[in-house]
Amino acid sequence: MTFAPEPPRGLRNPILPGFNPDPSIARRGDDYYIATSTFEWLPAVQLHHSTDLAHWELVGHAITDRRIDLRGIHPSGGVWAPCLSVDPEDGRFYLVFSIMKSQTVDVFDVDNFVIWADEITGPWSEPLYVNSVGFDSSLFHDDDGSKWLVTLEWETRPGYQHPGSIVAQRFDPATGEVGAPVRIHQGTSDRGALEAPHLYKRDGRYYLMTAEGGTGYGHSVCLARAERxxxxxxxxxxxxxxxxxxxxxxxxxxxxxxRPEFFNPDAPMQKAGHGSLVESTDGRWWVAHLSSRPLPGTTSCVLGRETSLQEVRWNDDGWLRMTTPGPMPQEYVDLPGEDISTSDLDVEMGAAGALSPHFASLRAPIDPSWCVSAPEGLRVRGRDSLHSRFDVSLVATRLRAFTAVAETTFEAAPVRYSQAAGMTLFYDDRNFLFARVSWSEQYESRTIALVRARTVDEFDEVLVEQPIPDGPVTVRLQVDQGLATFAWRPEAGAWHDLGGSVDSQFMSDDVIRGFTGQFIGMAVVDALGKSLEATFTDFAVRYPAAEVRDAADDRRLPTHTTP
Known part of the structure; x- marks a missing residue:
C-alpha cells in the first residue's frame, strides 16, 4: 500500500503577497507591525498589523496627504525602505524613510525623514528631514536613551568601493539635531551591494543586520556585531x-x-534579503524579509518583491541561524495558520465609490480635485496620459497572485481620440496594458481598444479596436500565469473578446529593472481639456482559485528576457 505524502504544515510564505518589499517588523506588547515600501505610489508606506505573526491586516499608511512631493519622480523612485521602530521608554512609533528623487548617472539624490506617532494608525507627525547621506536609513533606540540613525552612505567617486559604507549618526528627535556620520561597516560578505542596515542590541552586544548581494537573485541577509x-x-x-x-x-x-546568474532552482523562495528582526511574545525570533516568486519556468517576477517570514535562533556563539538546515528561506514556517485564502486577497470598491486602504494612486494622493466618491460610484476626471510622471488619474490595487479576475463597469462620453477611460494592468509609465474607451473619427463612434505600452517600443501599440454603442461598458481582465486576457460587454449585452491573451511578463522587475510590481486599476485620460469624467459604478479584483505555485517542475532560466 502506498500513501500520499503528507502536506507541509504551518504558515505558507509570502505572508504579504504582491508588491510589499523592504519589510521592517516591530512589536509593541502583544501586537506586531510591518511597514513596507511604496516607491512612487501613494498613500506612502503600507502599515500591516498582526497579533500572531500569521494573519496580517493592512491597517493604513504613514502618509496619506501631500506632506511629501513625488510629482515628477522617476519610476521606482519615491519612498524607499521604511524602518518602523518602537521607543522602549514611551512606546511611541518612529518611522524613518527615504525619498529617492533621482538616480541619474549613478548619483543618487535622496532625502531621509523621520516621523512618529503614538498609535500605528496615526496621526503621524510632520516629516522631519534628517540627512541625504544615502538611503535605507533606520533608527536604533539604545538602552541608555540615545538614538542612532544608521544609513548606507552612497559612494559616487570612481576608485572607491561601491556602493559605500554603513554610517551611524547620533540623533535627537526633540531638537532634530543629527551628529556627524561615522563609518562603521563595509559589509559582512563579499557579495557587495551593501544596504538596508538595522541595529539591535542583545546581551550587551550591538548587532548590525544588512542586506548584501543586490536586490535580485544574489540577495541575502548578513550580520555583524560589536561591543560599541x-x-x-x-x-x-x-x-x-x-x-x-x-x-x-x-x-x-x-x-x-x-544578478540572474544566481537564480537557484532549489530555493523555495527567490531573492531573499533585506531582513528585519523581531522577538515574539513566546521568546522565539523571526526575520521578516523580502522575497519573490517567478512565474514557473521563468525568472519573471510579475508580482514584484513580497514579504516573507523565517524563524531564526541564536546559536551558542551568539550568531543568528535559521532553525532549518542551511541558509535558504522556507516556503512553510512553524506557525499555526493556513494558506492565505483566496477570498482574503479580494479587493473591491465599496458602495458609493468607497475605497479601502488597498487602493493607491501615482505620485500624488487621491483628492476631490480629480476623484470623488459619489452615490452613483467613483467619479474620476481625466488628466495626463498614463505616460506622465505628474498628474495621472489612476486608482489601482496590487496584483497579489498569478491568477486573478478583475471587472469594472463605467460610463464615459469621450468626443476626441485624446480622451479615454477604462481598465489598466500597469507597471510604470512606460509599461502597461490599457483597455480603454475612446472616440474614433474612422468609425465616427466610441470605440474600445487594447493598447500596449512597452519600454522597447517607440509608440503605443493598438492591438485591437472595435466600435461600441453608447451607454455603460463593463471590462473584464483575466490574469493567468503571465497572460492577460481582456473582454468587454455593453449594458446587458454579451461578452466580446478584446485582443486575445497577451503576454504580460514584460511588466516585471526582471525585464524592466524596476522595484515595484503589477497593479490593476481604473484610469481616465484627457489631453483635450482635462474635463472628461468617467463614473465607475463598481470595481473588483478576485482570486477565484488557489494558484499552483509549483506548476512547473522545470524551473529553468528565463524564457522571457529584455528584447
Whole structure:
C-alpha cells in the first residue's frame, strides 16, 4: 500500500503577497507591525498589523496627504525602505524613510525623514528631514536613551568601493539635531551591494543586520556585531545566514543588482534579503524579509518583491541561524495558520465609490480635485496620459497572485481620440496594458481598444479596436500565469473578446529593472481639456482559485528576457 505524502504544515510564505518589499517588523506588547515600501505610489508606506505573526491586516499608511512631493519622480523612485521602530521608554512609533528623487548617472539624490506617532494608525507627525547621506536609513533606540540613525552612505567617486559604507549618526528627535556620520561597516560578505542596515542590541552586544548581494537573485541577509555602537564590527563567519543563493561569490563593486546568474532552482523562495528582526511574545525570533516568486519556468517576477517570514535562533556563539538546515528561506514556517485564502486577497470598491486602504494612486494622493466618491460610484476626471510622471488619474490595487479576475463597469462620453477611460494592468509609465474607451473619427463612434505600452517600443501599440454603442461598458481582465486576457460587454449585452491573451511578463522587475510590481486599476485620460469624467459604478479584483505555485517542475532560466 502506498500513501500520499503528507502536506507541509504551518504558515505558507509570502505572508504579504504582491508588491510589499523592504519589510521592517516591530512589536509593541502583544501586537506586531510591518511597514513596507511604496516607491512612487501613494498613500506612502503600507502599515500591516498582526497579533500572531500569521494573519496580517493592512491597517493604513504613514502618509496619506501631500506632506511629501513625488510629482515628477522617476519610476521606482519615491519612498524607499521604511524602518518602523518602537521607543522602549514611551512606546511611541518612529518611522524613518527615504525619498529617492533621482538616480541619474549613478548619483543618487535622496532625502531621509523621520516621523512618529503614538498609535500605528496615526496621526503621524510632520516629516522631519534628517540627512541625504544615502538611503535605507533606520533608527536604533539604545538602552541608555540615545538614538542612532544608521544609513548606507552612497559612494559616487570612481576608485572607491561601491556602493559605500554603513554610517551611524547620533540623533535627537526633540531638537532634530543629527551628529556627524561615522563609518562603521563595509559589509559582512563579499557579495557587495551593501544596504538596508538595522541595529539591535542583545546581551550587551550591538548587532548590525544588512542586506548584501543586490536586490535580485544574489540577495541575502548578513550580520555583524560589536561591543560599541560605532564598532569595530566583527563579521559573521559564515557570511549570509539567510539567502536563496547560498554559494559564496565575490560581488564587491559589481553594479548589477538583479544578478540572474544566481537564480537557484532549489530555493523555495527567490531573492531573499533585506531582513528585519523581531522577538515574539513566546521568546522565539523571526526575520521578516523580502522575497519573490517567478512565474514557473521563468525568472519573471510579475508580482514584484513580497514579504516573507523565517524563524531564526541564536546559536551558542551568539550568531543568528535559521532553525532549518542551511541558509535558504522556507516556503512553510512553524506557525499555526493556513494558506492565505483566496477570498482574503479580494479587493473591491465599496458602495458609493468607497475605497479601502488597498487602493493607491501615482505620485500624488487621491483628492476631490480629480476623484470623488459619489452615490452613483467613483467619479474620476481625466488628466495626463498614463505616460506622465505628474498628474495621472489612476486608482489601482496590487496584483497579489498569478491568477486573478478583475471587472469594472463605467460610463464615459469621450468626443476626441485624446480622451479615454477604462481598465489598466500597469507597471510604470512606460509599461502597461490599457483597455480603454475612446472616440474614433474612422468609425465616427466610441470605440474600445487594447493598447500596449512597452519600454522597447517607440509608440503605443493598438492591438485591437472595435466600435461600441453608447451607454455603460463593463471590462473584464483575466490574469493567468503571465497572460492577460481582456473582454468587454455593453449594458446587458454579451461578452466580446478584446485582443486575445497577451503576454504580460514584460511588466516585471526582471525585464524592466524596476522595484515595484503589477497593479490593476481604473484610469481616465484627457489631453483635450482635462474635463472628461468617467463614473465607475463598481470595481473588483478576485482570486477565484488557489494558484499552483509549483506548476512547473522545470524551473529553468528565463524564457522571457529584455528584447
Amino acid at each position: 555602537v560605532c564598532g569595530p564590527y566583527e563579521s559573521d563567519p559564515i557570511g549570509p545566514f539567510l539567502t536563496s543563493a547560498p554559494q559564496p561569490y565575490f560581488g564587491r563593486d559589481y553594479r548589477d543588482f538583479l
